Amino acid sequence: MWRLMEVECVKIVPGPASIELGRKIAHLIDVEVVPLTFKLFPDGESYLRLDGDIKGEEVVVVQTTSPPQDTNLLQLLLLCDAVKELGASEVTAVVPYLAYARQDKRFLQGEAVSVNTVIELIQSVGVDRLLTVNIHKEEVLERFDISAESLSAMPLLAEYFLKRGLAGAFSLAPDRGAVELVKETDAILKGGFGWLKKERDRITGEIKVEVEELEVRGRDVVVFDDIISTGGTIATSVRILKQQGARRVYAACVHPLLIGGAEEKIISSGAEDIVGTDCVPGKRGVVSVAPLIAEALG
Amino acid sequence: MWRLMEVECVKIVPGPASIELGRKIAHLIDVEVVPLTFKLFPDGESYLRLDGDIKGEEVVVVQTTSPPQDTNLLQLLLLCDAVKELGASEVTAVVPYLAYARQDKRFLQGEAVSVNTVIELIQSVGVDRLLTVNIHKEEVLERFDISAESLSAMPLLAEYFLKRGLAGAFSLAPDRGAVELVKETDAILKGGFGWLKKERDRITGEIKVEVEELEVRGRDVVVFDDIISTGGTIATSVRILKQQGARRVYAACVHPLLIGGAEEKIISSGAEDIVGTDCVPGKRGVVSVAPLIAEALG
Numbered sequence: 288m289w290r291l292m293e294v295e296c297v298k299i300v301p302g303p304a305s306i307e308l309g310r311k312i313a314h315l316i317d318v319e320v321v322p323l324t325f326k327l328f329p330d331g332e333s334y335l336r337l338d339g340d341i342k343g344e345e346v347v348v349v350q351t352t353s354p355p356q357d358t359n360l361l362q363l364l365l366l367c368d369a370v371k372e373l374g375a376s377e378v379t380a381v382v383p384y385l386a387y388a389r390q391d392k393r394f395l396q397g398e399a400v401s402v403n404t405v406i407e408l409i410q411s412v413g414v415d416r417l418l419t420v421n422i423h424k425e426e427v428l429e430r431f432d433i434s435a436e437s438l439s440a441m442p443l444l445a446e447y448f449l450k451r452g453l454a455g456a457f458s459l460a461p462d463r464g465a466v467e468l469v470k471e472t473d474a475i476l477k478g479g480f481g482w483l484k485k486e487r488d489r490i491t492g493e494i495k496v497e498v499e500e501l502e503v504r505g506r507d508v509v510v511f512d513d514i515i516s517t518g519g520t521i522a523t524s525v526r527i528l529k530q531q532g533a534r535r536v537y538a539a540c541v542h543p544l545l546i547g548g549a550e551e552k553i554i555s556s557g558a559e560d561i562v563g564t565d566c567v568p569g570k571r572g573v574v575s576v577a578p579l580i581a582e583a584l585g
Numbered sequence: 586m587w588r589l590m591e592v593e594c595v596k597i598v599p600g601p602a603s604i605e606l607g608r609k610i611a612h613l614i615d616v617e618v619v620p621l622t623f624k625l626f627p628d629g630e631s632y633l634r635l636d637g638d639i640k641g642e643e644v645v646v647v648q649t650t651s652p653p654q655d656t657n658l659l660q661l662l663l664l665c666d667a668v669k670e671l672g673a674s675e676v677t678a679v680v681p682y683l684a685y686a687r688q689d690k691r692f693l694q695g696e697a698v699s700v701n702t703v704i705e706l707i708q709s710v711g712v713d714r715l716l717t718v719n720i721h722k723e724e725v726l727e728r729f730d731i732s733a734e735s736l737s738a739m740p741l742l743a744e745y746f747l748k749r750g751l752a753g754a755f756s757l758a759p760d761r762g763a764v765e766l767v768k769e770t771d772a773i774l775k776g777g778f779g780w781l782k783k784e785r786d787r788i789t790g791e792i793k794v795e796v797e798e799l800e801v802r803g804r805d806v807v808v809f810d811d812i813i814s815t816g817g818t819i820a821t822s823v824r825i826l827k828q829q830g831a832r833r834v835y836a837a838c839v840h841p842l843l844i845g846g847a848e849e850k851i852i853s854s855g856a857e858d859i860v861g862t863d864c865v866p867g868k869r870g871v872v873s874v875a876p877l878i879a880e881a882l883g
Binding site: 331355 | 635653654666685702705814842
């Protein structure tokens with residue numbers, strides 16, 4: 288599903304955290320890449336220099352804000368500000384993984400609603416349009432004053448499994464919040480979908496999963512989520528599926544943060560593989576969101 | 586020189602990077618500290634919660650942005666934004682060390698002028714007033730739309746040496762840019778001052794110091810600078826002073842970043858000690874800027 292598209296005069300600036308993805312998008316929409324000189328000073332400050340003219344151009348900055356979030360976010364801000372200062376007529380920020388998006392409300396009195404600050408910061412440097420992928424909660428987009436859109440990479444993940452012979456696999460959401468995601472994958476894998484009921488004990492903070500019988504005996508299953516962080520929820524889901532007699536079980540997500548021992552935890556619980564997208568670069572980012580972003584820009 | 590001062594109704598929020606300094610300032614001006622719950626999520630995101638009421642209050646947030654700059658800067662922004670959102674009538678940001686202040690102009694075409702972005706970010710979260718200490722270049726302050734002031738900690742550093750029997754010590758600036766600093770210390774130590782001529786070779790990037798005879802034979806000398814980063818310039822200065830027969834040589838600065846092996850480099854070049862302020866917390870931040878900031882807030 289990679290195709291070449293014509294786009295109005297646009298230049299792409301791949302930021303340090305998304306160099307490969309930025310180049311892929313530029314290739315797909317056949318536009319110029321503005322190379323960037325990037326280094327870290329010995330004290331840890333980022334140095335950024337654009338090696339190309341962008342005066343009067345529509346510029347797309349591609350920079351994810353996966354860990355190290357703060358550094359990647361600051362580079363995004365420095366870059367967008369520089370692009371604007373150097374005379375770009377319009378700046379689109381493509382931020383495949385938007386950091387702090389889960390801190391979206393004041394759960395306790397006095398808390399910083401961090402995603403609101405991140406939105407303000409992005410807007411303060413003159414970004415005209417934001418594109419992200421599978422933001423944790425869609426409602427957050429409404430808080431932007433600028434155009435802000437979240438694309439879904441779930442179809443791309445489902446197609447990845449389809450190509451690997453997983454047609455008819457069952458799509459499982461590890462909790463109720465991910466049901467909308469598996470509806471999308473089920474439209475492609477067509478093996479039915481379900482979800483687990485997860486509850487956090489308000490006193491101990493412990494997460495309990497209420498186990499219901501799923502129609503998975505002897506069948507392949509993919510557990511889909513937007514983010515895999517420490518991997519606990521996914522590992523529990525995989526274990527339950529194996530106990531219920533599932534054949535092969537895969538873990539898939541858009542944003543494979545995979546903190547600490549997440550990969551080992553998931554694999555040792557019985558998963559065949561962990562598949563993510565290049566919203567979070569790294570060895571699990573095997574599915575590229577470049578076609579998705581290229582289409583949205585086109 | 587620690588004294589108690591009366592200030593209008595103000596509350597101080599010490600940020601995670603300046604907890605001790607924030608508390609010292611609050612003690613000196615005798616105002617309430619608003620405690621902060623702070624943690625890092627496993628993926629590296631900062632969580633901040635104010636445990637006290639600040640509605641309608643003038644709030645002073647104290648948070649330095651020394652390394653890790655990006656994380657400390659983001660915490661500053663999250664904190665100021667939260668304080669404003671929670672109803673503070675006025676927010677003063679005390680940022681003892683201002684990150685990215687040395688990236689203050691476009692040395693090469695296409696470069697990000699990072700300090701300009703940092704200024705925009707600070708202003709975007711509703712900060713009404715900024716206080717910093719020995720900003721690398723005073724001119725940068727003019728770029729703020731809000732009230733912005735840089736205090737000098739040089740007298741505090743000089744007094745530290747005065748109390749340790751260094752009256753009459755020679756004040757040396759390691760380069761021409763630091764001359765204004767040693768004029769301030771000389772007003773207290775009264776042993777005369779001078780500077781070294783430093784030149785960067787435009788082709789090799791190597792730094793050469795032109796050695797002139799200084800009046801230091803048999804005398805105590807303190808080398809003063811605003812920032813000590815990798816320590817190369819200071820170590821060279823100390824070596825030259827020892828070669829010219831100086832007795833005891835000390836290195837002192839406001840912002841002891843001391844990257845990598847800087848401390849060893851300076852000590853092994855012959856320095857007796859390295860003295861810094863708590864603008865950059867750590868074992869070399871022995872001189873507190875709390876009285877300086879307390880006075881400016883008073």
